[in-house]
Each structure stands twice: as C-alpha cells, then as structure tokens.
Amino acid sequence: MVFPILGNLPFSFAKNILPPLGKKYSSLATCNFNTFSSKTQCKGSYIPSSSTRRSANFQPSIWTYDYIQSLSSEYKEVMYRKQCSILKEKVRMMLNKTENELTQLELIDVLQRLGVSYHFNNEIRDILDNIYNKQTFKLKKNLHATAHVIVCFEDEICNFKNGHFVDVEGMLSLYEASFHLFEDEPILDEARDVTSKFLKEFLDKNGDKNISLQISHALELPLHWGIPRWEARWFIDIYERQQNKNHVLLEFAQLDFNILQSLYQEDLKYTSRWWKRTTLGDNLSFARDRLVENFVWTVGTNFKPEFDYFRKVLTKVNSLITIIDDVYDVYGTLEELELFTKAIDRWDLNAMDSLPNYMKMCFHALYDLVNELAFETLKKCGYHITPYLKKAVSIIIIIIMITIIYYYYYYYYYYYYYIIVGRSM
Incomplete structure (x- = not known):
C-alpha cells in the first residue's frame, strides 16, 4: 500500500x-x-x-504529571523582573563606557559565557563591527599578520616550557576559536593542534584550580559544541569563584538565569x-x-x-x-x-x-x-x-x-x- x-x-x-x-x-x-x-x-x-x-x-x-505541575519558582514575580531590568541597564552602561578594545572583547566574552549577551545584541554588534573594520584595515597593510598570530602562540609554548610567563587564557581562547574553522583553513587546524597540546601539558603542571577547570571542560567539550543554557549554568559557578569577578555581572547573570x-x-x-x-x-x-x-x-x-x-x-x-x-x-x-x-x-x-x-x-x-x-x-x-x-x-x-x-x-x-x-x- x-x-x-x-x-x-x-x-x-x-x-x-x-x-x-x-x-x-x-x-x-x-x-x-x-x-x-x-x-x-x-x-x-x-x-x-x-x-x-x-x-x-x-x-x-x-x-x-503531579510533580511537573508542582514546580514553582519565586522568580516569576514582578519584583525580580524589575530588579533584573535595573541590573541590565547597569551592565549596558558598563559595556558602552568601555573603550579599550581588548577589554571590550573580554567583557563580551564573559557576557556570552554567562548567557546574558542576548540582552545586548545591538551594542555587541556595533563594538564587533568597529573592531573588525579596524583590523581589516590593518590586515590589508600587512599580509603576514594572520600567520604571525600562530608564530606568537608558538612562542608562548616555548615560554611555558622555559618556565616563563605565558598567556594561558589567550591560548584557551585560540583553542575555542579554532572550532569555528571552515574547510581548507590550515592555520586554524594548526592552531588547534598547537593549543590543545599546550593546554594538556599545562593541566599536568598547573595548580590554579579555576583555570584548570576551564581548560579540562574545554578539552572535553568545546564551547562551540555545547548547549548555551548548560554552558551558562556551568560558567556562572566558575565566574563566581574568580577573584576579579564583577559583582554586578554575576548578580545579573544569576537573576536572569x-x-x-x-x-x-x-x-x-x-x-x-x-x-x-x-x-x-x-x-x-x-x-x-x-x-x-x-x-x-x-x-x-x-x-x-x-x-x-x-x-x-x-x-x-x-x-x-x-x-x-x-x-x-x-x-x-x-x-x-x-x-x-x-x-x-x-x-x-x-x-x-x-x-x-x-x-x-x-x-x-x-x-x-x-x-x-x-x-x-x-x-x-x-x-x-x-x-x-x-x-x-x-x-x-x-x-x-x-x-x-x-x-x-x-x-x-x-x-x-x-x-x-x-x-x-
């Protein structure tokens, strides 16, 4: 039939x-x-x-059925929504007042990891467009700039092996970024190999529990492969342990979640x-x-x-x-x-x-x-x-x-x- x-x-x-x-x-x-x-x-x-x-x-x-229907939360009350709106405006002001490009990118990254970046789509788009346009102009004047990035991170590995200071968070960011590659992008392929090898070696020697948790989590499941709500819930706990955390950001993320x-x-x-x-x-x-x-x-x-x-x-x-x-x-x-x-x-x-x-x-x-x-x-x-x-x-x-x-x-x-x-x- x-x-x-x-x-x-x-x-x-x-x-x-x-x-x-x-x-x-x-x-x-x-x-x-x-x-x-x-x-x-x-x-x-x-x-x-x-x-x-x-x-x-x-x-x-x-x-x-009875268990599901019994679910309740005090956060559905209007008072919490009003408090969340106040905190959101404070974060918006923080985002608009930040001028340094690196600080802007770090703030955007934290907002995304905390799961609250959807509140500031327009502001984030403007900041990224501005940075991209500046970087595009620089790259046109220096065709070897992209390849130079990989060389710099290879130098970071040498510094690590020699016991010198190394930008671990930068290596972790490059590792996460490498999962956005398209086909036939050997530079990002190489970046993933270099950074993953470095991060695994760093885990064996490092005593910082907070950064170690982030590295082990990224090696197990890259951010790009994760589910946003699950990643946000996990990162809120990580961010709460950081010494340089922003209390307004943390409170806003917890309340929004x-x-x-x-x-x-x-x-x-x-x-x-x-x-x-x-x-x-x-x-x-x-x-x-x-x-x-x-x-x-x-x-x-x-x-x-x-x-x-x-x-x-x-x-x-x-x-x-x-x-x-x-x-x-x-x-x-x-x-x-x-x-x-x-x-x-x-x-x-x-x-x-x-x-x-x-x-x-x-x-x-x-x-x-x-x-x-x-x-x-x-x-x-x-x-x-x-x-x-x-x-x-x-x-x-x-x-x-x-x-x-x-x-x-x-x-x-x-x-x-x-x-x-x-x-x-």
Whole structure:
C-alpha cells in the first residue's frame, strides 16, 4: 500500500532510499557493508514475521504529571523582573563606557559565557563591527599578520616550557576559536593542534584550580559544541569563584538565569497538561513517554524568553513523533502500519475506522495538533499552512515506513538503508 504513495516524493529522494531494482536481498545469506565498517556483517536466515509484536522495554517517565505541575519558582514575580531590568541597564552602561578594545572583547566574552549577551545584541554588534573594520584595515597593510598570530602562540609554548610567563587564557581562547574553522583553513587546524597540546601539558603542571577547570571542560567539550543554557549554568559557578569577578555581572547573570528557569517551568507545565489530555503516555505503555526530554531539547535549541511558543510547539511535535516512531519500530504489525500510513496520506478522520484503537489515538492526536498549528498560524499571521503541514507529516511517516519495509523485506540490508533514511530525515 505504501509504494503508490512514494510517487509523490521527488525522484532523487526515492532513488536514494529505495533498493536497486531486480535485487532479491532475502536470498542472500551474508553481506558486508564496507561503507560503514569492515566489521559490520549480517549472517543467518532470519526473516521477521509480519505479525510479530516486539518490545523495547522502555522505562516509564521518571517525571510524573503531579510533580511537573508542582514546580514553582519565586522568580516569576514582578519584583525580580524589575530588579533584573535595573541590573541590565547597569551592565549596558558598563559595556558602552568601555573603550579599550581588548577589554571590550573580554567583557563580551564573559557576557556570552554567562548567557546574558542576548540582552545586548545591538551594542555587541556595533563594538564587533568597529573592531573588525579596524583590523581589516590593518590586515590589508600587512599580509603576514594572520600567520604571525600562530608564530606568537608558538612562542608562548616555548615560554611555558622555559618556565616563563605565558598567556594561558589567550591560548584557551585560540583553542575555542579554532572550532569555528571552515574547510581548507590550515592555520586554524594548526592552531588547534598547537593549543590543545599546550593546554594538556599545562593541566599536568598547573595548580590554579579555576583555570584548570576551564581548560579540562574545554578539552572535553568545546564551547562551540555545547548547549548555551548548560554552558551558562556551568560558567556562572566558575565566574563566581574568580577573584576579579564583577559583582554586578554575576548578580545579573544569576537573576536572569533564575527568571528564565521560571519561564521554562511554566512552558513545561503547559505542555504536560496537553500531554495528559492526549492520554498517549498513560495508554501506550510500549512507547517512550519522553515529554520532559523533548522539552529540554527545545530549550537547548532556543532558550530566549520570546520563543516560548516555539518551545511548546516543538515539544508537542517531537513527543508525538517519538510515540509514532515506536509504533512503527516496536509495536505495530506490518499490516497495521500500512493501514496507518495510508490513513495519514488520506488525512481523513474516516480513515481511522480500519485502525486499531492505539493507532486511532495516535492519528487523532496528530490530526488535532496539525489543525491547532494551522489555526494559530492563520489567526496570527494570516497564512493557510494546512496543506504544507499535511505534506510534511506524510513525508515523515512514509520515511519511517520505508525503514520498516526494509526490516521485513530487505532484512540483510536493513542497517545500510536505515542509515541512509536517517540521513534523509
């Protein structure tokens, strides 16, 4: 049933995920996928039964509905917002009054690491543009300036080995900056090698606990690879231990973090109430009930307070996709999955009549969510997006269904095509 639906997909898309024509993979006994690993082999004659219900033994959520609804924070009160606004203006004045370029960059770096730089986007952009324009003019007059930077830091390593003073924070900054490189940038590649080697040696000899924590954290997970809110929470504790800390900055960062956390709690409580109304977590015990994990993912994607609607919507979407993915991967039989895929493609409530009850619940929840999003978009923006949402949902479901077809009919190449389909999604 699912193959006629594939006609709606672009040819290049279908060509990449469908097996070569004329191949009877089920007749093979051994296959070796050198593309991924020389050790990846599939042997045997097992062919899954289309009526078998599997179980992944997913554990229930450790966060109950009552616990989530009991979350509270005093920082949602107006008095804390007023105090935060006062501190924000003090920091803004501090940023505007700073004239030395190096001091400006250090202050911007601290603001970003503390997770409060989003309050000063315009000021930071002006400062960086001004510094960049000055540096661009200098570089035009000295073509060897960039290469000279690496030479200077190699000199720093020599100073370190000889027991002389070395700019450790500068080396750490260059190490972090090297993760912003593009392809074919050998200078930054070399910078990463030089700085990482230096920082590892410095860790073995240094007794400063504060800088050692920063170095070990950067070597384990560079700032550019981290999640902003997690990095901010970690750095607030680090900054609090520093002797040269700015108390206004520290208080502002702590207060801002707590206020945002109170907003996240309200967002989570809202999505938890929605999840409770769907009853999917209570009735579909074979699937993952991962509302909180999906919400945390959205916070990592965009933490800013004005994107609360984004976090709520994406949490709903991801939670439903997680459930439906388990319906396909774990519980549903092939016959049921074909009926469900066809019902999604038709996008008609009457198509639910032939579905089992657990699939009816999934279809209804997905149908209601799509209509809710379409209505909110029409009301707020004046755009009718229902056809596009339906198309997107249909493509996602078909992609998942294709992996199941490989599992049942092309079992020996299942892993190979699972990787390709996952990349397509």
